[in-house]
Amino acid sequence: MILNKWDRLRVLVSSAIALCLLVSLEAQELPHSCARPDQVAIAHLHLDLKVDFENQKLAGSATMKLNRRTPDKMLFLDTSGLKIFKVQAQPSGKELKWSLGEHEPDLGSCLSIELVEGAEEVSVYYESQPSAEAVQWLTPEQTTDKQYPFLFTQSQAILARTWVPCQDTPAVRMTYSAKIQVPPELLAVMSASNPQKKNETGVYEFEMKQPIPAYLLALAVGDLKFLELGPRSGVYAEPSVLKRAVWELADTEKMISAAEALYGEYRWDRYDVIFLPSSFPFGGMENPRLTFATPTILAGDRSLVALIAHELAHSWSGNLVTNATWDDFWLNEGFTVYFEQRIMEAIYGREYSEMLARLSLDGLLAEIEELEARDTWLKLDLRGRNPDDGMTSIAYDKGYFFLRMLEEKVGREKFDQFLKSYFKKFAFKSMTTEGFLNYLQENLDEKIDFKAWVYSPGLPADVPVVQTKALERVEKAAQAFLDGLSLPALVDDFETNQWTTHHWNHFLRSFKNNLSPTQMKKLDDQFKFTRSRNSEITHDWMMLVIGSGYQAGFPRLEEFLTEQGRRKFLQPLYEKLATTPEGLERANLIYAKARPGYHAVSRQTIDKILNYKPTGN
Ligand code: BES
Ligand code: ZN
Numbered sequence: 001m002i003l004n005k006w007d008r009l010r011v012l013v014s015s016a017i018a019l020c021l022l023v024s025l026e027a028q029e030l031p032h033s034c035a036r037p038d039q040v041a042i043a044h045l046h047l048d049l050k051v052d053f054e055n056q057k058l059a060g061s062a063t064m065k066l067n068r069r070t071p072d073k074m075l076f077l078d079t080s081g082l083k084i085f086k087v088q089a090q091p092s093g094k095e096l097k098w099s100l101g102e103h104e105p106d107l108g109s110c111l112s113i114e115l116v117e118g119a120e121e122v123s124v125y126y127e128s129q130p131s132a133e134a135v136q137w138l139t140p141e142q143t144t145d146k147q148y149p150f151l152f153t154q155s156q157a158i159l160a161r162t163w164v165p166c167q168d169t170p171a172v173r174m175t176y177s178a179k180i181q182v183p184p185e186l187l188a189v190m191s192a193s194n195p196q197k198k199n200e201t202g203v204y205e206f207e208m209k210q211p212i213p214a215y216l217l218a219l220a221v222g223d224l225k226f227l228e229l230g231p232r233s234g235v236y237a238e239p240s241v242l243k244r245a246v247w248e249l250a251d252t253e254k255m256i257s258a259a260e261a262l263y264g265e266y267r268w269d270r271y272d273v274i275f276l277p278s279s280f281p282f283g284g285m286e287n288p289r290l291t292f293a294t295p296t297i298l299a300g301d302r303s304l305v306a307l308i309a310h311e312l313a314h315s316w317s318g319n320l321v322t323n324a325t326w327d328d329f330w331l332n333e334g335f336t337v338y339f340e341q342r343i344m345e346a347i348y349g350r351e352y353s354e355m356l357a358r359l360s361l362d363g364l365l366a367e368i369e370e371l372e373a374r375d376t377w378l379k380l381d382l383r384g385r386n387p388d389d390g391m392t393s394i395a396y397d398k399g400y401f402f403l404r405m406l407e408e409k410v411g412r413e414k415f416d417q418f419l420k421s422y423f424k425k426f427a428f429k430s431m432t433t434e435g436f437l438n439y440l441q442e443n444l445d446e447k448i449d450f451k452a453w454v455y456s457p458g459l460p461a462d463v464p465v466v467q468t469k470a471l472e473r474v475e476k477a478a479q480a481f482l483d484g485l486s487l488p489a490l491v492d493d494f495e496t497n498q499w500t501t502h503h504w505n506h507f508l509r510s511f512k513n514n515l516s517p518t519q520m521k522k523l524d525d526q527f528k529f530t531r532s533r534n535s536e537i538t539h540d541w542m543m544l545v546i547g548s549g550y551q552a553g554f555p556r557l558e559e560f561l562t563e564q565g566r567r568k569f570l571q572p573l574y575e576k577l578a579t580t581p582e583g584l585e586r587a588n589l590i591y592a593k594a595r596p597g598y599h600a601v602s603r604q605t606i607d608k609i610l611n612y613k614p615t616g617n
Contacts, residue, residue, distance in 0.1 A: 135598070567601060
């Protein structure tokens, strides 16, 4: 057969296409996971676990309903530090051959299971280790009320595998159910339908009917009490925290309604919040139906409830439409910060949300200075790294400003419609950055130069302008103080009695660590910052305490670093301490005492800063 030039070209092109197809079918390897859901996907997970406080382990089984998409025989599950006893096929009960791969840093070991024909379900009998990074086991002394032990998990980003063998990738969704046995004096709650009070047996059953990714698996066990907030919301907390918590979260129902009015129906039935002991390493975690929250937002004046708006917003951005990989993390967090600000604006007004936006912009600009250029693209590249590295203000705040830029370009009405349709169309699906950009191009008429935002470093020139008279006034106050204005005059001229947490944050941050101990004393005498019980203000003040060497602040610094374990507060303070030899010495002394109380997520970060080499555990 003689082929002319065009035929040859056609053959070449079609074989290239065939090759590409083949490669993409063959090598559907997922980042940060050994799962192959293109072959076998977990459709449903049932956990049957006993919570053993004495030995600090979860023991029992995980039974998975399989969706076998190809004749492939291998099922690969992510695990890390799990002890596997046996694997059975269901319904036959036949034991299956399995092996554990080598332990890789961050990723753990791949559990390979040889399936047999007809195996529709697989049960893995296993237990977790005391060192499981997702899980923190607290002694009674480490809880707020100091009466009973406590346990909570934190699965995002890739820690679910340290307590459940699973396909630990946000690209796979499953429904789940669970039977959890706890000591009868404790209550168990999960990211699922929850009990509201204890029973005598200590056995609790859970169900999550909507399909979710593994990073949203969550469990908390403790001496928990529950109170209603509204018809579909409530709060869990230790007894002494509960009333304060209910007071602080009074606007939760309003937030849910505001959110629904913006981007469509709430799809998870109930919205509850649990306040964990203060070692919880994050501000909040959007576990579906049950946000996990730090008690450090209980300021007593409702000034830190934007965090609840944020976690609630994840019920759309993140939990309904989920980032397909951790490189697309901004699809979760940038959208959520945008949505959070819209909820806050709807309830508290534009002036308020503009203050939040301004603080977010300042944080973003500062962090861009610190990061490698490649880490400042919205689309991240976390190959070979811990996805935790992606938790910077880029995903959150650059993501937010990108969406705000789009809103301002096309107009709010159109943009809201667009977002609403996006959440509806892709509900219960995973989304890549490119998938979103395509949908954007198809559904908005305006030409958008997204390249400068998504695939370039830093901040583009079209970053939106934030207008906040209130915070501009605060800057004037800070300058007046530096120029020597007396404190009584400052209080009068700038009406500091009216200031909220956000004013104070902006005031303290504007000094950029350039105060003398004398100036610090003046401020402290007037405003009692060292004695503040507002965690955000304490954090900012302590940064200045370290920077200025203001001695009277150091006992409270040690206390603050010991009484709570929220990484956002710990990390900058330890980093700042570590910049001088005396500071480093102080940091090491404090850390030696505080470290046993921190969750593994925070420990890992601070270990690195202080070059701490853990022995054992
Ligand atoms: N989903 C995040 C927390 C998270 C991200 C945990 C990545 C592990 C890996 C949560 O929604 C969040 O963003 N929390 C913030 C609070 C928020 C108001 C910015 C936090 O904990 O600081
Ligand atoms: Zn978030």
